[in-house]
Amino acid sequence: MNFPQIRLQSSPASIAIQTMPGKMEIEQPQAELDIQQPKAILNIETTPGRLTIDQTEAWADMNIKSVFRMAEENAQEDQQAALEATASISQDGDELMMIENGGGAIASQAKRNGESPIYEFNIGWIPRHGSVKINYEPGDVRIDAKPQQVINNSKSQKPIINYTPSQVDISLKQHQSLDIDFTNLKFVGINYEQEI
Structure with a gap:
């Protein structure tokens, strides 16, 4: 027995997809560098140190003196010697004036004036310590520095x-x-009929 059949055969739609990937190119030009550094303004003022050495007294200790100083010292020594001599003669006169009181003034004067004087001597240094005078005034340095700003004319590139x-x-x-x-x-009219 043949049954009526409806046979359906379908095929789906299909699409085609084609892709082209994107591309990015980046180029970075070098920056234009223009940097200037002016020199700093530098001002230096110095006052030199001063060293003074006075050896006058050291030379005098070794009897190396100026003519004026030797004349002055000789005048002082002569004046002192004259005063001491006057005092000694005056003392001798006073002793002789009172000779009647006894005491042997003539004998004591003869002994005193007839003996050589005894000089005392001890260790000495020529020239003596501290006879050289040293004076030092330190110098001074004043520095005035003024830095200058950097001049930057650099240009960046996009x-x-x-x-x-x-x-x-x-x-x-x-x-x-x-x-x-x-x-x-079987098609009959507008309908289908089954044929048995």
Whole structure:
């Protein structure tokens, strides 16, 4: 027995997708450098140190003196010797004036004036310590420095960017289809009838 059949055969639609990836190119030009550093203004003032050495007394201790100083010292020594001699003669006169009181004034004067004087001597240094006078005035340094600002005329460069966006192409590769097939059907009027 043949039964009527409807046979359906379909195929789906398919699409084609084609992609082109994007591309980005970046180029960075070098910056233009123009930097200048002016020299600082430097002012230095110095006052030199001063050293003075006075050896006058050291030379005098070794009896190396100026003519004026020797004349002055000799005058002082002569004046002192004259005063001492006057005092001694005056003392001798006073003793002789009172000879009647006894005491042997003539004998004591003869002994005193007839003996050589006894000089005392001890260790000495020529020239003596501290006879050289040293005076030092330290110097001075004044520094005035004025720094100068940096002159910067550098220019930066913007990057060069080339961008190609990605692209997607979508197309219909195959249309959908539906095939209908009838078997064992009899068409009567506007309807189908089954044939038995």
